[in-house]
Amino acid sequence: MATTLTPILTKFWDDPQSWTLETYEKNEGYQALKKALGMKPGDLVQMTKDSGLRGRGGAGFPTGMKWGFLPPPDGGPRYLVVNADESEPGTCKDIPLMMAAPQFLIEGVAITSFAIGCNHAFIYLRGEVVHVYRRLLRAVEEAYAAGYLGKNIQGSGFDLDVTVHAGAGAYICGEETALLDSLEGRRGQPRLKPPFPAVAGLYARPTVVNNVESIASVPPILLHGADWFTGMGTEKSQGFGIFSLSGHVKRPGQYEAPLGITLRELLDMAGGMRDPNKKLKFWTPGGSSTPIFTDEHLDVPLDFESVAAAGSMLGTRALQIFDETTCVVRAVDRWTDFYKHESCGKCTPCREGTWWLKQILGRLEHGQGDEEDLEKLLDICDNILGRAFCALGDGATSPITSSIQYFREEYLAHLTNGGCPFDPRESSLFAKEKATA
Amino acid sequence: MEHYGLQTAAGHLTVPAESKEPYAEDVLAQLHADAEQVVARYPQKRSALLPLLHLVQSVDGYVTGRGIDFCAEVLDLTTAEVSGVATFYTQYKRHPNGEYTVGVCTNTLCAIMGGDQIWDEVSEHLGIGHDETTPDGKITLERVECNAACDYAPVVMANWEFFDNQTPESTKQLVDDLRSGKDVAPTRGPSRVCSFKQVSRVLAGFHDGLADEGVGAGPSSLEGLRVAKDNHWTAPSGDDAKGDAQGAGHPDDLAPGLRSSTDAPANDADEQAGDKPAEGK
Numbered sequence: 001m002a003t004t005l006t007p008i009l010t011k012f013w014d015d016p017q018s019w020t021l022e023t024y025e026k027n028e029g030y031q032a033l034k035k036a037l038g039m040k041p042g043d044l045v046q047m048t049k050d051s052g053l054r055g056r057g058g059a060g061f062p063t064g065m066k067w068g069f070l071p072p073p074d075g076g077p078r079y080l081v082v083n084a085d086e087s088e089p090g091t092c093k094d095i096p097l098m099m100a101a102p103q104f105l106i107e108g109v110a111i112t113s114f115a116i117g118c119n120h121a122f123i124y125l126r127g128e129v130v131h132v133y134r135r136l137l138r139a140v141e142e143a144y145a146a147g148y149l150g151k152n153i154q155g156s157g158f159d160l161d162v163t164v165h166a167g168a169g170a171y172i173c174g175e176e177t178a179l180l181d182s183l184e185g186r187r188g189q190p191r192l193k194p195p196f197p198a199v200a201g202l203y204a205r206p207t208v209v210n211n212v213e214s215i216a217s218v219p220p221i222l223l224h225g226a227d228w229f230t231g232m233g234t235e236k237s238q239g240f241g242i243f244s245l246s247g248h249v250k251r252p253g254q255y256e257a258p259l260g261i262t263l264r265e266l267l268d269m270a271g272g273m274r275d276p277n278k279k280l281k282f283w284t285p286g287g288s289s290t291p292i293f294t295d296e297h298l299d300v301p302l303d304f305e306s307v308a309a310a311g312s313m314l315g316t317r318a319l320q321i322f323d324e325t326t327c328v329v330r331a332v333d334r335w336t337d338f339y340k341h342e343s344c345g346k347c348t349p350c351r352e353g354t355w356w357l358k359q360i361l362g363r364l365e366h367g368q369g370d371e372e373d374l375e376k377l378l379d380i381c382d383n384i385l386g387r388a389f390c391a392l393g394d395g396a397t398s399p400i401t402s403s404i405q406y407f408r409e410e411y412l413a414h415l416t417n418g419g420c421p422f423d424p425r426e427s428s429l430f431a432k433e434k435a436t437a
Numbered sequence: 438m439e440h441y442g443l444q445t446a447a448g449h450l451t452v453p454a455e456s457k458e459p460y461a462e463d464v465l466a467q468l469h470a471d472a473e474q475v476v477a478r479y480p481q482k483r484s485a486l487l488p489l490l491h492l493v494q495s496v497d498g499y500v501t502g503r504g505i506d507f508c509a510e511v512l513d514l515t516t517a518e519v520s521g522v523a524t525f526y527t528q529y530k531r532h533p534n535g536e537y538t539v540g541v542c543t544n545t546l547c548a549i550m551g552g553d554q555i556w557d558e559v560s561e562h563l564g565i566g567h568d569e570t571t572p573d574g575k576i577t578l579e580r581v582e583c584n585a586a587c588d589y590a591p592v593v594m595a596n597w598e599f600f601d602n603q604t605p606e607s608t609k610q611l612v613d614d615l616r617s618g619k620d621v622a623p624t625r626g627p628s629r630v631c632s633f634k635q636v637s638r639v640l641a642g643f644h645d646g647l648a649d650e651g652v653g654a655g656p657s658s659l660e661g662l663r664v665a666k667d668n669h670w671t672a673p674s675g676d677d678a679k680g681d682a683q684g685a686g687h688p689d690d691l692a693p694g695l696r697s698s699t700d701a702p703a704n705d706a707d708e709q710a711g712d713k714p715a716e717g718k
Contacts, residue, residue: 005665006672014662018653077480086585089544095585099625100654120480127491127528128540128584130597130636131626131651138648163478166640168487168526171582185486185512187525203481224675231673240672243661246546246587253588253660269664288545320546320587334545338582344525428551429591430604 003261005269006232006240008220009213010256013100019135021142024103030148032219036111037156044115048218051226052238057083057174057211058286058315060237060304063218067116069198070206079207080113080121081183081197082215084136085167085174087126088287089338090318093242094212096254098125098132101216102139106162108215110148111222113160116208120161124179127166136164171342175390176209178344189346190390213242233259237303237314247283247321248274248427260306263319264298278323282406286315288335289395291402292328312402325431327422328407329414332399333361339396350393353384357400364411367419374404374411452531457502464496465507472511475642482512486522488641490529495638499530528640530577535570536632537615540581540594541608547583550590551604556580558605563612575616577633588657589624596636598623601655625655 012018012027021029036044049064070078082105086094098105109121125133140162143149151159165183172178173188180202182188201207217239221229230238237259243266246252250271257266263283267273273280280295285302291312293300300310307314322331340354360377363369381397388394404411413421425431445451460468471492476485486508493504500523508519523529541556542548548556563571563578570577586592589601593608600611601624614621620629627647631639639645665671 004668004670005661006670007662007665008672010658010662011672013654014659015653017649019648087583089583090546090587091583092585092587096654096658100658126585127487127526127640128581128594128597129599130639131599131623131647133639134627134644134648137642137644141644164642165478165484166488166491166642167528168490168640169528170526182487183484184481185483185522187522228673228675244588245660246590247550251657251660252590253657255661255664257661270660318587322549326549331545331549334543334548338544341582424549424553427549428554429602430551430554 003258003265005255005257007256008240009097009101009104009216009242010254013096018100019102019139021103021139021146024101024107028220028223029103030107030146032222033107033110033114033148034154036114036222037154037158041115041117044111044222047222047226048115051221051229052233052236053214053217053221053229054237054304055211056213056217056241056316058088058289058313060314063210063214066198066210067112067208069196070116070208071199073117077120077203077205078116078118079202079205080109080116080118081176081180081202081207081209082109082121082123082212083174083176083179083209084123084125084212085179086212086316087171087174088289088316088318089335090244090246090284090287090320091316092244092246092318093254093316095129095132097212097216097242099129099135102132102135103143104216104219105136105212106139106143107148108218109162110143110153110160111218112208112210112215114158118208119159120163122183122202123162123164124173124183125164125166126173127168133164133166140164170344171338172344172390172392175392178390179209180207187344189344190392192389234301234303234305236305241317243302243317243319245270245319245321248278248280248323248326249321250274259303259314260301262299262301263293266302266319267298267321273321273323275323278325281322281324281326282328282331282403283322284315284318284320284399285312287318288320288338289313289391289398290315291398292406294406312398323427325422325427327365327420327424327427328403328410329361329365330420330422330424332403333358333365335399336361336396339392343392343396347389347393349384350388350390350396353380353388353393354396356380357396361400364414365420367414367417370415371412374408378404452500452502452505454502456497456499456504457506460496460503460507468492468496468507469511471641471643472507476511478642483514486512486514486519487526490519490523490526491637492641494530494534495634495641498634499532499534533570533574534633535577536575536634537596537630538577538579538594538633539608539612539615540579540584540597542582542584542586542590542592542594543580544583546587547591552591555591555593555603555605555608559608559612562609571616573616576612588660589655595621595623595630596633597640598626598630599655600624601657623651626651 053063054060173182177191178188197207243255340358593600593603627650
């Protein structure tokens with residue numbers, strides 16, 4: 001049977017007041033917290049492990065295991081920090097979730113904090129989404145007023161404060177240790193690991209850093225049970241996730257589905273390609289840092305293992321779809337510009353490497369340079385991958401190596417053509433309007 | 438090229454002398470009162486630096502010399518430490534900013550969907566380039582990176598509010614309306630775009646009461662839900678949810694099927710906690 005969608009976190013986004021506590025409570029809101037407060041924290045951690053929930057921010061590390069890594073309580077503070085810095089190109093799931101239904105996150109924060117013994121949690125939101133910040137501030141305000149946050153929550157004796165913190169524009173702050181440095185009021189640069197945040201995180205105290213969607217998934221899992229969650233998805237990639245379709249697709253948007261759904265199925269639900277006469281050329285399974293796929297990969301189950309086996313990563317399920325009007329060199333050149341701009345400068349391979357990658361790609365896109373440049377690109381990528389301080393550098397190499405793997409001919413065509421053989425207007429949404437104007 | 442503000446002949450970053458003029462007494466008193474609230478949100482006061490820099494921008498319209506002095510004083514930091522942070526993040530402006538920051542997304546997906554054309558035409562229309570401001574002080578134009586709204590590409594941000602599915606024409610209209618002082622409503626956001634200073638105050642953590650304005654979700658955000666409803670697809674109901682009337686009544690056989698995954702090892706990086714950061718970075 002074909003896979004079907006499973007609206008859980010997206011279930012009531014169409015309510016005209018979807019973001020309010022009232023709407024959330026009408027949709028099972030805070031029932032899970034009440035249940036959690038009657039349980040032992042250790043059992044909550046075990047339940048999350050049993051559910052198989054894996055980090056929804058890209059890396060896919062088991063969430064419950066991450067919680068379990070915290071050392072035993074020593075009487076000092078322990079922190080939960082939510083990574084709401086969503087900035088991976090193509091990724092657009094957490095921002096609409098927090099705009100439409102922020103209470104999922106707040107309830108998840110309360111349950112997780114109780115489970116790990118945290119009394120002060122932080123939500124680090126990227127600063128470039130001011131209305132989402134308003135919605136989060138309001139959601140926290142409402143939760144305090146209703147007694148779901150603050151002192152002695154629901155008479156349980158458990159206290160929790162939540163601070164919603166706005167960043168100020170830096171992709172690198174999505175890297176969890178850079179995020180912690182930024183939250184401490186510093187330049188957002190990654191830290192050497194170990195020690196891992198579980199041991200020495202925020203203010204050098206034991207800290208759990210989780211993605212928005214991971215934490216928001218906790219209340220429904222607790223309410224319906226780990227078995228309910230493992231009943232969805234694949235054997236090793238359990239549960240559901242939000243798949244974000246963008247680009248040359250008829251109806252781009254957010255599609256919440258069990259892990260293991262395929263792009264072919266999702267495309268079908270989204271009305272197919274924007275122009276049915278134009279073929280799918282390439283796509284990213286999980287943001288720009290995941291190696292690109294082509295139309296050969298339409299039937300790859302979108303779960304962690306299958307995507308890895310096919311040579312990429314599930315990442316953030318950011319499916320950016322490009323049809324045959326798109327120049328792959330132009331696309332990769334622009335992503336490379338992004339990594340160069342966002343490299344924090346801490347380590348040499350990434351700081352210098354991304355700069356050189358951009359120089360070379362820029363000239364290739366304009367039909368300059370020569371065939372040896374492709375080997376030079378691959379050589380530089382080889383010197384960044386695995387040698388950079390954090391995964392930003394690794395990510396910068398993904399679009400380059402994968403596009404040369406699948407589209408070497410197109411790179412060469414730029415050289416023989418003496419420039420980009422594509423008309424950039426062809427791939428834009430308003431190409432036709434312009435042409436006839 | 439990047440604009441980090443004024444530089445001395447030796448290449449040192451500096452700020453205009455007038456930006457070091459002391460604050461008026463009442464302004465300074467208000468800043469201190471606000472800063473006290475910001476600092477109180479954190480276990481350690483240095484954490485207040487990012488919001489305090491937003492607060493400085495809410496008063497001065499950019500990060501001024503006096504603003505840096507203020508943050509340093511409140512948080513017991515050196516001015517060099519504060520400047521080091523202020524120059525790291527793109528939302529902090531090192532020279533006077535327009536009343537509205539208009540950011541055209543030119544990251545790959547938006548660029549290809551038309552962001553590049555929007556950028557070219559708006560830049561030409563206003564006669565300014567990246568991080569430059571119109572002579573009337575109304576608009577600062579920027580190329581911005583992915584703003585997490587790719588399903589609405591091409592996207593333009595005005596003072597960090599969403600303008601979805603833009604065209605060159607709609608964006609030129611947007612900047613014209615902003616320049617002429619008309620109230621402009623974002624696609625997803627409050628009923629009007631607030632000024633750069635007003636928005637900076639919100640980013641410092643001071644609620645402006647506009648959270649309940651605007652939609653919960655735009656049409657693209659709802660596509661999957663709409664398809665699910667049209668097909669009567671729901672998530673399976675768990676044991677604990679049985680008896681909950683809401684959303685029930687759908688045939689059980691439509692629950693999503695299990696499928697077996699290929700039996701490949703997970704990424705190596707997943708082997709150790711925190712080894713791989715979130716967001717695939």
